[in-house]
Amino acid sequence: MLRWACEIGQVDILLEVALLSAYLASPREGHLNAVFHIFGYLKHHPSRRIAFDPDHPNIRESRFKSHDWGNFYRNATEAIPSNAPPPLGKSVSTHCFVDTDNAGNTVTRRSQMGILITDCLDQ
Numbered sequence: 001m002l003r004w005a006c007e008i009g010q011v012d013i014l015l016e017v018a019l020l021s022a023y024l025a026s027p028r029e030g031h032l033n034a035v036f037h038i039f040g041y042l043k044h045h046p047s048r049r050i051a052f053d054p055d056h057p058n059i060r061e062s063r064f065k066s067h068d069w070g071n072f073y074r075n076a077t078e079a080i081p082s083n084a085p086p087p088l089g090k091s092v093s094t095h096c097f098v099d100t101d102n103a104g105n106t107v108t109r110r111s112q113m114g115i116l117i118t119d120c121l122d123q
Contacts, residue, residue: 002035003021010048018112056093095119095120096116097115100114
């Protein structure tokens with residue numbers, strides 16, 4: 001039920017549900033209390049929403065190291081079909097944000113990763 005709640009928009013519990021899902025095959029002591037705690041949170045906060053800003057994110061390119069990948073991808077070009085229709089409307093840019101917790105689970109030393117992919121319309 002909690003995974004279904006995440007699918008219909010309760011993304012504020014997504015991390016906790018994902019962490020508990022790792023124990024579906026063999027739940028440990030205390031996991032049921034954690035599930036009850038999540039349901040209690042949902043009962044007290046029934047209409048939480050996440051709002052997305054349609055503007056482009058302000059990303060400072062200076063934070064990223066520049067690498068020359070020419071040795072690995074010599075003469076690489078994007079394959080665009082010759083019969084592709086002309087683009088219509090506004091262009092879209094896609095941004096991907098990734099965060100990871102390496103070996104954060106102290107019991108199994110498993111890692112947890114989160115990925116958020118957003119599309120922004122050019123003005």
